[in-house]
Amino acid sequence: MRRSVGVVSGAVVAASSMAATSSIGIGLGLMAGVVGLHLPAVMLLAFLPVLGIAGGYGRLNRVEPDAGSSYTWVGRTLSPWLGFLTGWVNIVGTVVFMAYTTAVTGSAIIQLAGQARLHRIAGLTLDPDSTVQTTVLGLAVLALATLVAVRGLDLAARLQRYLLVFEYVVLIGFCGYGLLTGDQPFTVDWFNPLAIPSFSAFAHGMVLAVFCYWGFESVFSIGEEVRDPRDASRSGFVALTAVMLLFVFAGTAFQRVLPLDALADNGAQGLTYFGERLASQPLASLPLIALTFSATASLQAAVIPTARGLYAMGRDGTLGPVWTRIHPRHLTPAVGTVLITAIASGIALLALVIPTVSDLILAAVNAIGIIVALYYALTAIASAVRFRHLLRDAPSEALRAVVGPLLGAAVLLAVGGYLAWSFYDSADHFAIRADNGWFQLLCPALMIGSGLPAAAWARWHRRSPYFTPDASEQQP
Numbered sequence: 389m390r391r392s393v394g395v396v397s398g399a400v401v402a403a404s405s406m407a408a409t410s411s412i413g414i415g416l417g418l419m420a421g422v423v424g425l426h427l428p429a430v431m432l433l434a435f436l437p438v439l440g441i442a443g444g445y446g447r448l449n450r451v452e453p454d455a456g457s458s459y460t461w462v463g464r465t466l467s468p469w470l471g472f473l474t475g476w477v478n479i480v481g482t483v484v485f486m487a488y489t490t491a492v493t494g495s496a497i498i499q500l501a502g503q504a505r506l507h508r509i510a511g512l513t514l515d516p517d518s519t520v521q522t523t524v525l526g527l528a529v530l531a532l533a534t535l536v537a538v539r540g541l542d543l544a545a546r547l548q549r550y551l552l553v554f555e556y557v558v559l560i561g562f563c564g565y566g567l568l569t570g571d572q573p574f575t576v577d578w579f580n581p582l583a584i585p586s587f588s589a590f591a592h593g594m595v596l597a598v599f600c601y602w603g604f605e606s607v608f609s610i611g612e613e614v615r616d617p618r619d620a621s622r623s624g625f626v627a628l629t630a631v632m633l634l635f636v637f638a639g640t641a642f643q644r645v646l647p648l649d650a651l652a653d654n655g656a657q658g659l660t661y662f663g664e665r666l667a668s669q670p671l672a673s674l675p676l677i678a679l680t681f682s683a684t685a686s687l688q689a690a691v692i693p694t695a696r697g698l699y700a701m702g703r704d705g706t707l708g709p710v711w712t713r714i715h716p717r718h719l720t721p722a723v724g725t726v727l728i729t730a731i732a733s734g735i736a737l738l739a740l741v742i743p744t745v746s747d748l749i750l751a752a753v754n755a756i757g758i759i760v761a762l763y764y765a766l767t768a769i770a771s772a773v774r775f776r777h778l779l780r781d782a783p784s785e786a787l788r789a790v791v792g793p794l795l796g797a798a799v800l801l802a803v804g805g806y807l808a809w810s811f812y813d814s815a816d817h818f819a820i821r822a823d824n825g826w827f828q829l830l831c832p833a834l835m836i837g838s839g840l841p842a843a844a845w846a847r848w849h850r851r852s853p854y855f856t857p858d859a860s861e862q863q864p
Contacts, residue, residue: 394615396549398607398623399630404548404689405603408631409555409682410492412638413659413675415600418753420642421652423593427639429581430590434597435632440796441764442604442628443788444771446621449608453617456700457608458767465770468855469843474763475701476839479728481759482694484835486687486732487739488752490526493683496676497525499660503673516657523736526683533688534729537695538715538722548689551681558678559634563641566666570644578643588810591803595757598800600635602760603686604628605767609693695725705852706843754811755831761804762836768793768800808832 416427423430445457454460456475463471498516501507507514515521536547577583584590607614607623614620642651642658645665654661663675695711699721702711715722739752771793778786814825821827847855 395619395622395626398614398620399627400549400552401689401692402604402607402624402627403552403631404685405606405693406601406627406631407489407603407682407686407689408600408634409559409659409678410489410686411600412559412635412642413662413679413682414492415596415753416639416642417651417654417658419593419596420648422589422596423584424589425578425643425648425651426581426584426593427578427643428636429579429584430593430597431600431632431635431639432579433581434594434601435628435635437796437799438598438601438604438764439628440792440794441768441800442624444768444793444796445605445608446624447775447785447789448767448771449620450617453608453614453620454700455609455696456704457605457697458763458770459697460700461774462766462770463854465774466766468847470766472701472706472843472846472854473836473839474766475697475706476842477759477835478763479694479697480835480838481756481763482690483728483732483735484752484831485756486530486690486694486729487736489683489687489690490530490732490736491519491522491739492526493529493680493687494522494525494527495657496680496683497529498522499657499676500673500680503669503676519740523740526687527733527736529684530687530729530733533684534691534725537688537691538720538725539718548685551685555678555682555685556634558674559638562663562666562675563638566641566645566662567637569666570641572644572647574640574644578640587806591806591810594799594803595761595807596753597635598761598764598803599753599757601628601631602756603689604631606689606693609696691725691729694728695721698724698728704854705850706846706854752831754807754828755835758804758808758832759835761800765797765800765804768797772797 419427419430448461449457452461452464456463458478459471459475461471462474495516498514498521501514502516512521581590584593604624604627607620607627614623642662645662646654650661651658659675659679663672666672667674698707698711701707702709702724710727711721711724713721713723772790775786775789778789808829811825811829818824818826818830846852
């Protein structure tokens, strides 16, 4: 694949994958319903373990840039089985993300139509919370985003750059205005994590916040297309820090403008409601347009690293050779890009059993949050094991490659494990509902469990050399 990505383009890909505008517009309301008026505290606190883990990603990428990223690094350092599961849950989680983001995108488009006073088409009343209507619209956008991704990273990064500039200008402008003019009294308790109602709420809020930071590592999935491995690390840290500042800024602004009940009740329409509280039309539509752009960019940014991860797995023989087919002109894994879009589209259609967009988002975010905590932790442990010699040879470098990742992994495993237990303990029967604890636990369990037979098939049927590496490859 062509090495065409620099620091700026890499940062754009990472920032688009994190989709700050979508997380702010949708996630802050969900999070407020869990932690109350402590959004800035949770976003700051969740940033610390993610930052520690990002140090491990950067160090691993510097010595071994690979399209498989965590799948390759965990497999060679800890265990091929754990490596395969890391790659598998990453891909499955991203596919689920793509499936529900189609509904988010469609919902934003229908909300825009409503603000343009278009409420019915051919006798059909448009409903931004209908999963059927929003999914159909979102799938059309996903198809367009896939075509751009097939054309190559240069075109995708250029498009995402323009979308990001618009999103951030709108976010900073509205949030800055809300911070100055909001009528809710400011208090330093907003930044105090000890004031969160319970440890269960804290753990749930942390997993949701980690989900908001999910995506910074996408720049490492395109590591084979980055000109210099150090550029990938710089891109990831720039994007991660910028998004953290946006989250804290927006969380504070939302709490200055909206009381807790308004924050929690508006859910998936949180950014729309925020804009309407601050401005009249047509200016009030700008945050919603930014949300639409963010959801579109995140769909495209999700397709790109997922196709690269599948390319790496196909190259290792753990998946079929179809995933390794490179477009002769654009030099991208075009077939894999189209296939993963088709799979995500199928899951989006299956998700129609969940009736409302808000419930769909809650179920998906909780499941993906636990999965992200798991594979981030495994990658961090792989970094600590691989570079443990730095504790003796270069203690200052060990802080970033060993100590930081280990501390981050410990935090994420603790809050993810506690949240999984709280889901199990919160229900006494199973029901397909977003608020049913056993259903919320089943989703990540299926994501992980489905990887075991897939790994066994790769190991004994495909006889992939990934599971029998040379002994020399096991050591740093």
